Amino acid sequence: MGPxxxxxxxxRTLPDGAIKRTRIVExxxxxxxxxxxxxxxxxxxxxxxxxxxxxxxxxxIILARRDNEVSVFAEHQVDRLRVERILEMWNRANT
Numbered sequence: 001m002g003p004x005x006x007x008x009x010x011x012r013t014l015p016d017g018a019i020k021r022t023r024i025v026e027x028x029x030x031x032x033x034x035x036x037x038x039x040x041x042x043x044x045x046x047x048x049x050x051x052x053x054x055x056x057x058x059x060x061i062i063l064a065r066r067d068n069e070v071s072v073f074a075e076h077q078v079d080r081l082r083v084e085r086i087l088e089m090w091n092r093a094n095t
Contacts, residue, residue, distance in 0.1 A: 009034075009053040011070075013042050017049075024053075025069065032058070036068045043070050055081050 010019045011034060020040045026033040032051065036043065043049070045065055049072060051058040060074040 009051060011036075011043070011049055011051050011072075014048040014050055014059070017042060030060075030074045031063070032060075032072045032074055034070050034072060036070065055079065
C-alpha cells in the first residue's frame with residue numbers, strides 16, 4: 001500500500017474496548033499507522049489492540065502515538081471469511 005492509502009476500518013483495545021473508527025495512513029509489513037477519527041485516550045503505547053478491516057482481523061500492540069495517529073505492530077492476522085467457513089463445516093458436522 002502506497003503513501004496516502006486510506007481505508008475505513010475500526011480499532012479497539014483488548015480485551016473489550018470500545019470500537020473506534022480509524023483509517024490506515026501507511027502499512028509496511030507488520031507495522032501499520034492509523035489515523036483516529038475521534039479522541040481515543042485509551043489507545044496508548046504498549047496497549048494490545050484489535051484492528052478490523054475487509055475480511056481480516058489483526059491483533060497487535062501500539063508502538064507509538066502522536067496526536068491522532070498510532071503506530072501498531074500487527075503480530076497476528078486472522079482471515080475472518082476462512083474462520084466462518086470452518087465454523088459452518090464444524091456446525092454441520094455436529095448437528
